[in-house]
Structure formats: C-alpha cells, structure tokens
Amino acid sequence: MTTPSTAAGHRAAPDAADAADAPETADSGGLRLLDVTLTLGDGDTAVTALDHVELAVAPGEFTAVVGPSGSGKSSLLAVAGGLQRPTSGTVRVAGTELTALSDKERTAARRRHIGFVFQQSNLLASLTVREQLLLPAHIDGRLDAAARARADELIEAVGLAHRAGSRPHQLSGGERQRAGLARALMTSPAVLLVDEPTSALDRVRSAEAVRLLAEQTHERGTATVMVTHDTAIMDAADRVYEMVDGRLS
Numbered sequence: 001m002t003t004p005s006t007a008a009g010h011r012a013a014p015d016a017a018d019a020a021d022a023p024e025t026a027d028s029g030g031l032r033l034l035d036v037t038l039t040l041g042d043g044d045t046a047v048t049a050l051d052h053v054e055l056a057v058a059p060g061e062f063t064a065v066v067g068p069s070g071s072g073k074s075s076l077l078a079v080a081g082g083l084q085r086p087t088s089g090t091v092r093v094a095g096t097e098l099t100a101l102s103d104k105e106r107t108a109a110r111r112r113h114i115g116f117v118f119q120q121s122n123l124l125a126s127l128t129v130r131e132q133l134l135l136p137a138h139i140d141g142r143l144d145a146a147a148r149a150r151a152d153e154l155i156e157a158v159g160l161a162h163r164a165g166s167r168p169h170q171l172s173g174g175e176r177q178r179a180g181l182a183r184a185l186m187t188s189p190a191v192l193l194v195d196e197p198t199s200a201l202d203r204v205r206s207a208e209a210v211r212l213l214a215e216q217t218h219e220r221g222t223a224t225v226m227v228t229h230d231t232a233i234m235d236a237a238d239r240v241y242e243m244v245d246g247r248l249s
C-alpha cells in the first residue's frame with residue numbers, strides 16, 4: 001500500500017486500522033501518565049517502584065529521565081509501554097488508554113504505537129541486522145521497497161552498513177545496541193521508550209546515536225522517553241526529569 005516515496009510505517013501513511021483512531025491532537029497524542037503507582041512483590045518485600053507518577057510527553061518531544069540505579073526508571077518505561085500494568089493510575093498512548101484495555105488489546109496497541117529499546121538489546125539470534133529491522137514489516141505483509149529503503153537508511157545512520165548481514169553473535173555489544181536502536185526507529189512509533197541507549201557506546205557513537213534519536217523524534221513527531229546516566233547526552237533532550245525512589249520530578 002505504501003509507495004517508494006512514503007516511508008514505511010510512517011504515521012503519515014497509517015494502515016487501515018489506524019483510520020478508526022480519533023484524529024491526533026496535542027491532547028490525544030503522545031504519552032500521558034496520570035497518578036501512576038506500581039507496587040512490586042508483596043508483604044515485607046513489597047517495593048513501590050513508581051509512586052504517584054505524572055508524566056506528559058507531547059508528540060515530537062524528546063524527554064530524558066535520570067536517576068540512581070533501582071529508582072524505577074525501567075519500571076517507568078515498562079508501564080508507559082504497556083509491558084506492565086500499573087497497580088493504579090492511567091496510561092494513555094496516542095490517545096488510547098492502555099490501562100483500560102485487556103491484555104490482548106494492550107499487546108495490539110503496543111505493537112501499533114510503541115517502540116522499545118531495552119537495556120539489553122533483545123535481538124533475535126538467528127536474524128541478520130537487516131532482517132531484524134525488516135521483520136515487523138514482513139509479519140504485517142508490508143515488506144516493500146519503502147521498508148527496505150528505510151531499513152538501509154537507518155542501518156547507515158547508526159554506522160552499521162558494513163554489518164548489515166551480520167547476526168547478533170557476530171556483533172560487539174555497542175553494535176548490538178545500535179542495531180536495537182535502528183530496529184526501534186523502523187516503524188516510526190508514536191511513542192518511543194529507550195532504556196540506556198548508549199551504555200555500551202563510546203563518546204562519538206553516543207553523540208551520534210542521540211543526535212539520530214533527537215532528529216527522528218522531532219521529524220516524525222514521536223514522543224520519546226530516554227533513560228540515561230550520561231550527562232553529556234542529556235543536553236540533547238528537550239526536557240529532563242529526575243527519578244528518585246519511584247518519584248518523578
């Protein structure tokens with residue numbers, strides 16, 4: 001359905017199912033967490049991973065979250081992306097209230113609207129870098145020239161053109177991290193959640209990766225949340241939040 005001039009998966013060229021969505025407005029787009037609390041474990045070992053969190057990230061806004069280890073940053077991304085249901089509160093993504101959906105509906109909404117870059121890159125062992133990027137389009141029957149062009153463009157942008165045919169075990173940790181980033185950008189998700197995207201990268205590669213993230217966020221109107229410890233790359237963010245003991249400020 002896409003033409004070569006249309007980037008595959010770009011939200012300007014929505015698939016048929018998207019037509020049922022409410023029109024995107026500043027109010028309905030992006031990411032919104034309202035009074036979200038997440039308690040993990042129970043009894044004496046219960047941990048309040050998220051404590052009455054409020055967060056609003058507009059389409060096209062690049063947000064960074066910093067904070068000590070164990071403060072709840074990955075938990076925040078898991079709940080924002082519908083991987084984990086909060087104990088209480090509301091999560092809204094691209095106008096869809098994730099917390100009101102069944103598990104099955106939430107999985108579908110996640111696939112459609114959300115991109116993740118995990119702390120561990122989660123690549124599929126049997127696929128090459130290029131195949132990792134093309135897999136979602138392949139599954140959805142949208143593997144066309146535009147999808148291939150977008151994949152090659154992103155592989156080039158993260159400096160992996162010479163590794164496009166390599167499988168994860170043939171890549172360094174930093175190369176795997178860059179492949180994971182390229183894969184998440186492939187579908188131009190409405191909301192992009194990125195956990196420590198530069199932990200395995202040197203300074204030059206970190207700066208490049210963050211420049212790419214910022215550029216894609218602004219160009220494609222993505223609501224991006226990036227967890228980082230790297231003070232150098234925080235400067236690229238439009239807004240920086242701090243997480244301490246499950247509280248966001």
Ligand SMILES: Nc1ncnc2c1ncn2[C@@H]1O[C@H](COP(=O)(O)OP(=O)(O)OP(=O)(O)O)[C@@H](O)[C@H]1O
Nearest residue numbers: 040041047049067068069070071072073074075076
């Ligand atoms: N399944 C679980 N059961 C109980 N507590 C958990 C569970 N998973 C995480 N926690 C706790 O929740 C808190 C938040 O963890 P989280 O992974 O969100 O931290 P983080 O800020 O991402 O840390 P890091 O910077 O080390 O990745 C921590 O105290 C952690 O020990």
Ligand SMILES: [Mg+2]
Nearest residue numbers: 073074075119
């Ligand atoms: Mg974490």
